[in-house]
Structures are given as structure tokens and as C-alpha cells.
Amino acid sequence: MFRVNRQTDYAIRVLLMLAQQPEGTRLSTSEIGREMLIPTAFLPRIVAQLAQANLLVTFPGREGGVQLPRPAAQITMKDVVELMEGPLLLSECMTGEEACPFEGDCRVRCRWINLQSRILEELNSTTFADLARESAQGS
Numbered sequence: 001m002f003r004v005n006r007q008t009d010y011a012i013r014v015l016l017m018l019a020q021q022p023e024g025t026r027l028s029t030s031e032i033g034r035e036m037l038i039p040t041a042f043l044p045r046i047v048a049q050l051a052q053a054n055l056l057v058t059f060p061g062r063e064g065g066v067q068l069p070r071p072a073a074q075i076t077m078k079d080v081v082e083l084m085e086g087p088l089l090l091s092e093c094m095t096g097e098e099a100c101p102f103e104g105d106c107r108v109r110c111r112w113i114n115l116q117s118r119i120l121e122e123l124n125s126t127t128f129a130d131l132a133r134e135s136a137q138g139s
Contacts, residue, residue: 008084010038011046012131015055015080019072019128020135026065053083072132078123088123090116 013036018027033043047066050056057069068075081088091112 004081004085007042007046008081010036010042011050011080011084012077013038014043014046014050014066015068015072015075015128016131016135018056018066018068019075019132023071024067026059026067028065032066049083050080053079055079055083068128071129073127073129075128076124077126077128077131078120081123088116088120090119 014032017032017036018025021027029043029047030040032038033040038046047056047058051058051066054069055075056066058064058066091109093106093109093112
């Protein structure tokens with residue numbers, strides 16, 4: 001089964017909640033975890049990964065919290081998926097590392113490449129501002 005892992009889903013939820021707030025809003029991680037149904041055990045690691053990749057800014061202390069480092073329109077789903085999952089690769093034959101017996105005449109590889117390209121295009125064109133707007137419309 002092809003699917004993103006749970007941590008990727010949680011990372012997207014963290015950024016989505018921040019994107020739903022006015023720009024520059026700082027929220028506590030406990031508030032985000034509670035509202036977005038993210039288990040406390042996962043949250044510190046996810047926040048640390050997002051901060052290390054400059055997709056989140058952290059502020060320590062009682063008045064601390066997290067906020068987006070730039071407008072939500074400048075952060076894409078691709079940024080988060082590639083951070084959490086690594087580069088998208090639909091088939092081993094696309095790595096070029098292993099020889100394929102059908103390499104010169106493979107009818108399937110071009111389909112994998114096309115499909116991967118479409119998925120990456122969709123992820124790259126979907127910003128957290130888009131997701132926040134869609135979420136508000138759905139409420």
C-alpha cells in the first residue's frame with residue numbers, strides 16, 4: 001500500500017493549524033496537539049524536524065510556542081512530505097541504481113515517471129494557505 005506515514009500526517013496538521021491563524025500567530029505545541037489530535041509522544045520530534053528544516057520557528061519558555069517562519073502561501077505540501085518521507089519515488093526502477101532487464105524498452109517506467117511527476121506537481125502547487133482556505137470553507 002502506498003501512503004504517507006503517520007508522522008507526515010501529523011506534521012501537516014501542525015503547519016495547517018498555524019496556517020489557519022493570522023500571520024505571525026504563535027501557538028503552544030500542547031494547544032496544537034490537542035486541537036489536531038496529535039499524540040504528545042510524537043509532537044516534540046515532529047516540531048524539532050519542522051524547525052530544523054525551517055518550516056517552523058520555535059520559542060522556548062512560558063510565553064513560547066511555535067509559529068510559521070514565513071507566510072503559509074510560501075510553504076508547500078511537497079516541503080513537508082519530502083522532509084518527513086524523503087524524496088518521492090514510486091518505483092525502484094526510477095533510481096537508476098539497479099539494472100533493469102527492460103531498461104531500454106520498458107513501457108511501464110515512463111508511466112511511473114509521469115505519475116510521479118503529477119504527484120510532485122500537485123504537492124508543490126498546494127500551499128498551506130490553500131489548505132487553510134479550503135479548511136475554512138469546509139467548516
